[in-house]
Amino acid sequence: MTGTTTVHDGRRDLGARFHDAMEVVARWLPFGLSRVVAPSLLGFALINGFTFGVDLLLLTLFRGGLGLPVPIAFTIAYVIAFGLSFALNRALNFRSHAPVGPQAGLYAVAVLVNYLAFVLGVGSALTELGLQYHLSRIVAGACEAAFMYSVMRWVVFRDAKA
Incomplete structure (x- = not known):
């Protein structure tokens, strides 16, 4: 596989392995999509598909199980899922090494706009x-x-080599 390899304790970094796997999948896309779909888009789709499943599971628990009003159930599930998405995308998909504080601030603003x-x-x-x-x-x-x-x-993880 290709890509940047980071070694910690003699093992390849999990983020580098994730990116390499997304590059392999991107090369196999049909209909010429391999020329236009970035590996980071595939990584985003995989990670956010998973966290969206977490969101729906929590929504079901909060709305269907606990009977919370829809806006409150949406909000709690959303915040938890987006926190998980930030952590996974930062570490695995975008492999960012910039200071987390400013990124978290930008992400919080984006999440607020997205939420509203x-x-x-x-x-x-x-x-x-x-x-x-x-x-x-x-x-x-x-x-x-x-x-x-x-x-x-293009904003939060702009330092990364996506």
Whole structure:
């Protein structure tokens, strides 16, 4: 595999191995997509697909299990999932070594904008219009994915070699 290798205690860094795996997958994309899809986009999709699953699981627990109102259930699940997304994307996908404080601040602003526009705006509005709350969250998730990848790649983790 190709890519940057970082060695700690004689072993390859997990972030380098993750990036190498995403490069391999990107090379196998059909229809010429391998020329336009960055390995970091695939990594983002994998990590955020996982954290979105965590988000939906927590949403189900908070709304379906505990009976919390939709905006509160959306908010708690969202904050937990996005914290996990930040940590995994920083370490594995973007392999950033810049100071975490400024990145966390930029990420918090992006998450707030994303939350207001897509989670509460789109998600809650669709639920109020009669769409089931899981489906509302999935539609909002599709909108936020494009926004968050762009912000993470070109603003938050701009020091990284994505």
